[in-house]
Amino acid sequence: MTTVKEQEKIQEQFKERMNEDELLNCMRCGFCLPSCPTYVESGFDEAHSPRGRIALMKGVVDGLIEPDEDVERSLDLCLGCRACEPVCPSGVNYGHLLEEARDIINQNKKHSFPVKVVRKAVFHHLFPHQNRMRNITGLLGFYQRSGLQKLARNTGVMKLFPETMATMEKVLPAVPKMKEMKNRPEYLPAEGKVSKRVAFFSGCLMDTMFLETNNATVKLLQAGGCEIVIPKSQACCGALHGHSGEKAEGKALAKRNIQAFEEIKADYIITNAGGCGAFLIEYDHLLKDEPEWHDRAKAFSAKLKDFTEVLIECRLHENVPLSLPPAAVTYQDSCHLRNVMHTSSAPRRLLNAIDGLQFREMKDADRCCGSAGIYNIVESEMSMQILDYKMEQAKSSEAAIIATANPGCLLQMQLGIEREGLTGKVKAVHLADLLYEAMEYGIQTAETSRSATTAAAAKS
Template sequence: MNTQEKARIQEEFQQRMDYDELLNCMKCGFCLPSCPTYIETGEDEAHSPRGRIALMKGVVDGDIEPDEEVKKSLDMCLGCRACEPVCPSGVQYGQLLEEARDIIYQNQKTPLLKRMIRKIAFKGLFPKPKRLRRLAGLLRFYQKFKIQKLVHKFKLTKILPSAFRLMEKSLPMVPKMKTAKDRYEVLMPLSSNKKRVAFFTGCLMDSLFLSTNQSTIKLLQYAGCEVVIPNNQICCGALHGHSGEKQQAKEMAKKNIEAFEHLNVDYIITNAGGCGAFLNDYHHLLKNEEDWKDRAASFDRKIKDISSLLIELGFHKQPLELPQQVVTYQDSCHLKNGQHTFMEPRQLLQSIQGADYVEMKDASRCCGSAGIYNLVQTEMSMQILDYKMKRTQETQANVIVTANPGCLLQMKMGIEKERMAHQMRAVHIVDYLLEAYEYRNKEHAG
């Protein structure tokens, strides 16, 4: 980082950072026990929320240079926002972090290869649903026509970094992309009509995890919902917002608001904790744009996670059953800390006959996925995952349930890493609830 870049970054920190919010931090330290990176680095203050806020304020005040050490501290943060619920001052740490990262990444020159990768991913792939589905289609070809088996047989994955090898083994079987292409835009309820809802399909959820999206639609129909799926929606922009591409995130937010705002629905339903939390913050993302801030606020008010809706509709009171098994739950950080949805998934799981629910110690501590964190901060991510797997094994569960695609993939990686695939599986809560509903009704019908 050269002198000119540092000067530009410092100037933008002074112009853009919310100084009142930085001053809200009382330095009390209540956030420290909730911060995974603070704990895993041996209580290094620079890798705590309090420490990072002090660094941001120091840059604004001109006491600290925005050098590589500052960037390293901000990059090391998972962005899990576990510090927010425990903060007595209510500091909006996630918003400060996103603003700081955006300033640094937009003003620091990065190597050509890295710039190209970011451009392809953030501009050419995630905002383009058709391209993501084509990519998922290639993955399906790799899985279905035994290429993957040959790759493993000849141990060709050895050339990949360890985290990539784990991820490759943990990827779900990809269904036909024709499923999404042929999907109706409006689907009627399969029981008495209780709500009219729109479904936010997401990007990875509607390609790599398409089968879970299909389960979500079916579950909503069973719960008595008319489901509207606008085909002009796109990626929520969370990965962009968290990775220093805020302007691109704003453009995507506007397209999604336009896609949903005239649908006349009770709620906009999400099944991914990370997406839901970012959608729920569109009002903040667009707060300085007069033509959009009120529209964004109206959009935000309708965002609801599927677990909250199912509880509201009394789905947990329906007969739900599975063969005898032990199940535990891993919180999605952004579902809990961003959308404040904590008890609803647990209530749903506890209502399943035959599923013995065991609460995991530190279930709400981040699993280390955090968007693309497990790819760009692999060492710390795996360190955090190791802790999570120890807590999981203590429950003696056969099933780990979670509510976010990144968490799901991370927990699958943990199972592979610990060589426990023969005794444990990770599953999205939607797929698990649909299993329980259909198993009970099939058994009852028989």
């Protein structure tokens, strides 16, 4: 509960820091309402819509509304999926308003001691340090490989945890060994003629828990003719900080990444995680008030691209055989990849290029799955409501494979598959892993076909 003094500080900061022009850009037309998952799932509660939240922010700025628990609750319940932005006729940058408001509230209220400790540990002592991320992930790997995981499940220990967390434990990927996580390349040559020189943003979770997806991504880029530089001094993108009211730490991480990448003469900076990409591509906005960094951030953001866009540009799907055994596949958009990076056609073009797969568009594929960083943990009830709707659409597509391009979305879809009892019938995969599997299978099939043709010609 915020005190009167805290509310006064928050209100003062709202007046100083919130972009009033942006708040006034909202025409209250309501075009955003159908696109907002929390508005729909809350029973069309205006306070849980983009229009309603902007009205609350404006009310606080004008001194008409106190920044109390109801205001904070409305902002906390927002997924930050930014599906409201593409449909807004006024072009309101809702995501920027939301992040600023959350940061103001977080920096001017007193958290309980346990919350303060957890936030400090996660935001300041874990994610900014890749070696610590490796160590924590290594402990998870030990849990999985040592027999502790089997023991925990057999003895019913997992039943002591909330249902969502217990189910999430079942769908976590097999963690690589510590040696694999430490021995990461800094340069990878292109296969054949060099078409692009790219820098790869490896990320924190992506280069630990989802290491195999990173490996698949760089192999695909190599096959497309890209030589790849992977700066060792890069850091966490800062998205988790920016979305959770830790803007100062997000800025510090942004500066580390800009420094790490700006000396590399690369055509593009590549990411394979929609959530990371959306935050990285807005470094210029994040550092807009720092003249010595803004131009450098702008140059960084201008080079950022999702790996699917680069694979299309390199014509991987035309130059490399992509094939898999017959199956139906659908695609779940990463909200930030679609709504912020504006990438939606490239993943679909690549899926349609895989021989053997039948692509089926899922209804409302662009609607959030409910993952949203750590939202599925801190707002489990709403997250599961949103996931239930998503799984209805996934089942209606009758696809055996659900592809996506963000680690959070991937885990959420795997969680949905487990909750629906579809394990073994439907699988969720990162698009990079699926494409790499298709490339390996396609090359093997082509070689087998050539060998058979050569043998037949020799006999004749």
